[in-house]
């Protein structure tokens with residue numbers, strides 16, 4: 001059986017390991033905490049992230065980087081976007097040479113403004129034919145219950161994308177291929193920001209018209225930036241764009257939407273962060289995406305407003321007024 005190393009044993013690393021195991025791979029997960037690895041091996045459960053779900057027996061876990069990587073012919077990376085560079089620097093010396101590296105992350109690094117595939121390239125020296133992205137409407141709690149879902153495997157080398165597609169095709173998970181890494185990554189990172197804005201509206205008590213307006217203008221903003229960075233606009237109409245946006249903005253399971261709801265109800269970012277240990281990537285990527293857009297000359301009002309509220313620079317009431325008072329324009333501008 002082929003072995004996959006999954007680095008990261010949080011919500012998505014664990015649920016994606018179930019896809020891989022169901023697809024016939026032997027999976028070794030690397031967990032940051034020794035006790036999480038021990039619990040997975042002893043009880044076949046990840047008690048911190050998916051309590052009560054039995055994991056397939058072809059999944060094991062370790063806290064030892066070398067053991068996790070040994071013999072893997074596919075490496076999957078599932079850490080928070082803002083820590084990936086540091087994590088990967090530790091993992092890189094142990095990773096098998098020449099195997100594909102798959103990013104599951106949906107964020108843009110603060111400071112460098114790099115997408116995750118760019119961070120992977122810079123830290124490992126891997127070329128575009130070895131770096132892939134899996135994205136789409138894939139809320140981990142639904143995936144681990146084996147509810148049917150689809151996703152996109154993107155790699156500049158279509159043959160590599162097809163090989164990974166075959167490795168992640170499980171009875172419940174239907175992967176499509178793409179060569180548009182930029183479009184998939186920007187779609188994945190941006191939908192988290194839009195989900196925070198939609199959550200804010202819900203938290204302020206506004207209904208479906210407001211939320212649908214934000215989702216639609218958010219998609220326009222996502223597409224503007226992605227296309228400027230070289231993406232195919234049709235990618236944003238696909239699973240890694242509209243698909244993920246719809247799932248994340250509408251689901252109570254989304255950490256980003258929930259984060260926004262709490263902001264809308266008046267909680268501060270510090271209080272929200274203290275109330276959950278799970279990552280809501282959009283809280284940081286609203287700032288990096290705003291800066292990335294400024295760098296390439298794209299107007300991204302939604303990312304600016306979300307960033308302003310997350311940073312505490314403005315209140316939700318203030319940005320609501322600002323949004324409604326903006327000069328009107330053509331929809332396709």
Ligand SMILES: NC(=O)C1=CN([C@@H]2O[C@H](COP(=O)(O)OP(=O)(O)OC[C@H]3O[C@@H](n4cnc5c(N)ncnc54)[C@H](OP(=O)(O)O)[C@@H]3O)[C@@H](O)[C@H]2O)C=CC1
Nearest residue numbers: 009010011012013032078079083105106138139140278279
């Ligand atoms: N959850 C989902 O439904 C989906 C998530 N994603 C993306 O996957 C990525 C990972 O998210 P997800 O698994 O959900 O996040 P979680 O918050 O559920 O888990 C984060 C994981 O990263 C570990 N971690 C936290 N901080 C660090 C650090 N400083 N160094 C190394 N490891 C660390 C955690 O370890 P510990 O337990 O020890 O803190 C945990 O294993 C994100 O980019 C997210 O957007 C993509 C699709 C679906």
Ligand SMILES: O=C(CO)COP(=O)(O)O
Nearest residue numbers: 136137138139254255256
């Ligand atoms: O990316 C996701 C679903 O596709 C998960 O969204 P959240 O991180 O908001 O929970």
